[in-house]
Amino acid sequence: MGAYVLRRLIQSVVVVIGVTLVSFLALQIGGDPTYLFVSERASLEEIEAARRALGFDRPLHVQYLSFVGDLVRGDFGQSLSYRQPAMGIVLEALPATIELTLFSMLMALSLAIPLGVLAAINRGTAWDGSVTTFAMLGQSIPNFWLGIMMILVFGLYLRWFPISGHVPFLTPLIAGDVGTAFGNLPRTLFHLVLPGLAVGTYSLARNTRLVRSSLLEVLEEDYVRTARSKGLPEKRVLFHHALRNAWLPVVTVIGLEFGFLLGGVVVVETVFSYPGIGRLLFAAINQRDIPLVQAGVILLAGIFIILNLLVDLIYVRLDPRMKLAGGRG
Amino acid sequence: MSEHGGVGAGPRTDALLAASRESDFRRELRRAARVMVDARWPVFAVIFLFLTALAAIFGPLVAPFDPNRQNLVLRLADPMTTGPDGGVFWLGSDALGRDVLTRLLYGARISLTVGIAAISVGGTIGIIAGLMAGYFGGWVDDVVMRLGDIQLAFPFILLAIMFLVVLGAGVWNLVLVLGIGQWVTYARIVRADTLSLREKEFVEAARALGDSTPSIIFRTILPNILAPLTVIASFNVASVILSEAALSFLGLGVPPSVPTWGSMLAESRDTLVANKWWLAVFPGVAIMLTVLSFNILGDWLRDFLDPRLRERT
Numbered sequence: 258m259g260a261y262v263l264r265r266l267i268q269s270v271v272v273v274i275g276v277t278l279v280s281f282l283a284l285q286i287g288g289d290p291t292y293l294f295v296s297e298r299a300s301l302e303e304i305e306a307a308r309r310a311l312g313f314d315r316p317l318h319v320q321y322l323s324f325v326g327d328l329v330r331g332d333f334g335q336s337l338s339y340r341q342p343a344m345g346i347v348l349e350a351l352p353a354t355i356e357l358t359l360f361s362m363l364m365a366l367s368l369a370i371p372l373g374v375l376a377a378i379n380r381g382t383a384w385d386g387s388v389t390t391f392a393m394l395g396q397s398i399p400n401f402w403l404g405i406m407m408i409l410v411f412g413l414y415l416r417w418f419p420i421s422g423h424v425p426f427l428t429p430l431i432a433g434d435v436g437t438a439f440g441n442l443p444r445t446l447f448h449l450v451l452p453g454l455a456v457g458t459y460s461l462a463r464n465t466r467l468v469r470s471s472l473l474e475v476l477e478e479d480y481v482r483t484a485r486s487k488g489l490p491e492k493r494v495l496f497h498h499a500l501r502n503a504w505l506p507v508v509t510v511i512g513l514e515f516g517f518l519l520g521g522v523v524v525v526e527t528v529f530s531y532p533g534i535g536r537l538l539f540a541a542i543n544q545r546d547i548p549l550v551q552a553g554v555i556l557l558a559g560i561f562i563i564l565n566l567l568v569d570l571i572y573v574r575l576d577p578r579m580k581l582a583g584g585r586g
Numbered sequence: 587m588s589e590h591g592g593v594g595a596g597p598r599t600d601a602l603l604a605a606s607r608e609s610d611f612r613r614e615l616r617r618a619a620r621v622m623v624d625a626r627w628p629v630f631a632v633i634f635l636f637l638t639a640l641a642a643i644f645g646p647l648v649a650p651f652d653p654n655r656q657n658l659v660l661r662l663a664d665p666m667t668t669g670p671d672g673g674v675f676w677l678g679s680d681a682l683g684r685d686v687l688t689r690l691l692y693g694a695r696i697s698l699t700v701g702i703a704a705i706s707v708g709g710t711i712g713i714i715a716g717l718m719a720g721y722f723g724g725w726v727d728d729v730v731m732r733l734g735d736i737q738l739a740f741p742f743i744l745l746a747i748m749f750l751v752v753l754g755a756g757v758w759n760l761v762l763v764l765g766i767g768q769w770v771t772y773a774r775i776v777r778a779d780t781l782s783l784r785e786k787e788f789v790e791a792a793r794a795l796g797d798s799t800p801s802i803i804f805r806t807i808l809p810n811i812l813a814p815l816t817v818i819a820s821f822n823v824a825s826v827i828l829s830e831a832a833l834s835f836l837g838l839g840v841p842p843s844v845p846t847w848g849s850m851l852a853e854s855r856d857t858l859v860a861n862k863w864w865l866a867v868f869p870g871v872a873i874m875l876t877v878l879s880f881n882i883l884g885d886w887l888r889d890f891l892d893p894r895l896r897e898r899t
Contacts (some may be wrong), residue, residue, distance in 0.1 A: 268735065275736035283748040393885075397824065397878035399831050401849055404871035420653065494883065513738075514882055520743035524832045540837055542751055550751050553746045561741055 261573060269566045276558050281324050281550055293547050294337065297570065308403035328555070334548035339543070343552035347534060349558070352427035354533035357526070358518050359456030360449045365514075369461050373468025377503075378404060385436065388465060395462025400521045404528040411451060418451050421530040441479065452529040456521040460514050464507055472503040512568035516561045523557075621890045628886035630880035642698045645691035653692045653845050656682045665864050679863040680853060686864060689845035690872055696846040697876060700760055701823040707765025710818060714771025716877055717803050719773065720780025727777070734770040742767045750838040754795045757840050760833065764826050771818055779811040782799075814892050820884035824877045831873050847873045848894065 284290045291308040299307070308314050332344040356379070359421030376388035382454060399586050412420030426445040430438035475481060476499055484494045541549035622628045641648075657679065665678040665686075668821040678686050737745075746763045753759045783789055784807070792806045833839045834848025841851065847869040854865035 258639065262872060271740075272684055272733070272736050276740055279745065280748060281738070283752050286749065290752075336816065337822060343745040393878065393881060397881050399828055399835075399848075399851075399870065399877075400875065400876050402866075405851065405854065406870065407865045409861075409866065413861065424747075430859065496884055509641060514744065516741040520741050522833075523743060523747070527836070537745065542747065545751065545836055554748050558740050558744055562739055565739065 262570060264479035265566060267570055269562055272562055273559070276324050276555065278321070278564070279330060280555055281321050284547065284551075285457060290547075292554040293545065307572070333552035336541075336549040336552075337546045338544045338549070339546075340412055343548040344556070346358075346535065346549060347537065347552045347556050350532060350534045350537045352425065352431065353423050353531065354519075354522055354526070354535065355529065356423075357449060357452055357456060358515065360446070360453040361518055362460070362511075364453055364510075365457040365460035365464060365518075368487065369464035369507070370468055372461075372465045374472060374495070374503075376469045376498070377476070378467070383563055385469075388469070392462040392465045392469075392479045395458045395465075398458065399457050400459055401524045401528050403458055404452065404525050407455060408528070412573055418450050419551070420451065423532050424448050437575070452525050452531055455525045455528070456518055458519060459484045459521065464510075464514070467506055467510070468503060471506045472499060475503045478502075508568075508572060512561075515564050519557050519561060603650075618890050622886055625886055625889065627882050631882040631886075633760065634879045635883070638658045638694050640881075641691045641697060642694040645694060648691070651688045653688045654684065654843060655663075656684055674821070676803055678862075680850070680857075680865055684845075686850075686868055689846070689850060692869060693847040693850060693869065693872065696757065696844060697827050697830060697873070700757060700764065701827045701880075703761040704764035704826045704830075705768065705822050707761060708768030708822070709772050709815065711766070712769035713776050713808070713815070715769065715774035716776025717780055720777040721799075721807070723781075723785060730773060731777070734773055737767075737770055743832065746833060747836070747838060748830065749831065755837075755839060755841050756758055757844075760830060760839055762828055767824055768826065768831070771881040772815060773823065775814060775818060776811055779808055780813070783807050783810060812870050817888045817891060818885055819888055820880050824880035827873065828875050828879070 270507055271565055289308075291311065294311055295304055295307045309345065310395050312320060333347075335341065336343040336346055339346055370384075370481060372392075376385045379385050391540050394500070407418075408420045411417045424441050424444040424447075426438050426441050429435075429441065480539075481499055483493060484498045485491075522533065523538055524536035525531070526533045527539040530536065538550060538553045540546075596874050610744055645861075679687060680689070715730045719727040746767060749763050750759060751765075788803060789806055797806065805831070830839060830846070831848035831851070834846045835852045837852065839847055839848055850869040852864060853861070854869070
């Protein structure tokens with residue numbers, strides 16, 4: 258157990274170093290990165306001055322070490338379009354993105370388990386057919402297009418839900434203003450419905466399939482047959498025996514799921530003009546504001562790595578078999 | 587199947603083996619067709635993909651207009667509008683008066699080319715890395731697998747965004763980035779299969795006969811592990827097409843002059859509130875049906891190659 262935790266920690270550190278290396282190299286891959294930071298009409302002297310100011314005239318390994326040093330101090334450089342520290346701008350947009358990601362993840366998981374169970378216990382019937390068809394479709398629809406379609410139907414035609422905007426919940430909560438936060442909550446959720454569905458549908462579809470197939474597998478295990486032959490009611494067999502093992506694969510992918518959702522959030526936020534990191538990245542991409550793109554990407558990647566680490570550590574506690582085996586190979 | 591190949595067989599046995607392999611092949615083909623027809627949907631998927639491929643290849647010949655020809659009089663024309671020169675905008679026109687159907691046909695080129703090219707790049711890297719890791723083991727294995735872990739620990743779309751912002755738009759940049767995004771999946775599967783094949787008798791036999799290591803890896807092991815990869819490839823084309831659409835939507839795909847389904851959707855956002863639905867509906871349907879077809883095809887291939895899976899699920 259201890260050895261596993263230690264190994265997992267070292268692995269995370271290696272991954273973090275990998276991420277910094279990749280983000281650093283990404284800048285260098287197109288040739289001299291100075292040109293990304295100066296205007297197209299800059300004179301040769303201006304380019305030379307910028308190169309020296311940004312430190313691109315130094316040897317690569319020196320540049321990398323100073324890049325990492327800056328990162329450790331939380332310095333991601335100045336945003337080119339905002340003329341402010343890039344990290345500050347990204348951090349301001351972070352709570353909105355977390356709200357959207359959590360909302361879609363909770364929605365996806367809370368619906369995937371009942372739907373998967375419904376399909377598995379009614380295997381081969383119309384229920385199963387509709388759920389699997391829905392899951393197949395859900396995995397094939399581009400999330401941003403789903404967002405556009407929902408704006409057309411539920412926003413513009415039926416006028417049930419708002420098609421853009423965001424009411425903050427986490428920001429006042431962090432500031433200590435609990436009253437405002439919970440006063441906002443109903444409207445926060447209301448604004449999250451459409452973007453949340455757009456982001457979460459892919460995960461919902463995939464996890465539904467996962468729960469269904471893993472439950473079908475578990476239902477054929479010996480211990481389930483034993484439980485049945487003892488004369489236990491089917492409900493008890495299902496909930497106390499089969500399901501406990503059937504959703505373990507879902508728990509394993511929660512961390513990875515978060516990564517997929519973050520990817521979806523980046524695109525879907527743009528569709529809904531939702532003021533999170535995704536929309537910020539989109540604007541930064543279009544203005545070629547490289548420090549801002551880097552800050553956003555590195556922050557999201559960092560969150561993803563930490564979450565995956567936490568999920569893995571929690572998983573060891575959840576599954577007793579892992580403790581016996583001394584962790585995963 | 588004929589995985590124990592004709593090691594040291596004389597010419598007559600070779601002919602016999604070839605004959606039996608031939609009938610094996612026919613039998614497999616028949617079984618493939620039967621599984622496909624039984625499942626119904628794969629038939630539609632294949633037909634749709636065939637038509638999309640035709641559109642991608644012959645699109646320019648059948649397209650009613652030039653994809654970039656602007657018509658400022660007929661901007662945002664409804665579907666089925668007839669232009670002054672008698673040309674019909676079957677699926678309407680966009681904010682610059684360009685024909686939506688024509689752009690859809692050209693968009694099929696990008697989606698299919700990028701999808702298949704990216705899989706070829708990722709598949710080649712992944713297969714070679716997996717074969718090396720599985721066959722040689724030791725530090726080669728460690729390096730390959732840890733690199734894969736690092737890549738998977740990083741949300742792929744973020745990686746793609748970072749590289750494409752610097753590299754700039756372009757089909758081949760897109761193919762490269764999306765391809766590199768896929769190699770780990772192939773490497774992991776190929777490694778596992780190679781590990782188990784490495785100790786099999788027919789590989790031992792090849793080694794005993796003095797075959798060179800590259801020959802053992804590429805001519806003895808590789809042909810026997812290709813089948814399951816086709817399943818992965820099919821699902822992967824689907825997800826690459828989705829990623830391509832998303833990146834094009836963000837403005838990171840191909841240059842704006844090249845019509846793609848993703849960039850058409852990006853442009854449709856400006857006219858959404860004015861209820862110009864056709865600009866948003868048709869490219870999305872095209873992406874969805876193509877991705878759906880590849881997913882259905884992947885399911886079918888898996889059922890066909892591993893009937894046990896079908897019995898279980």
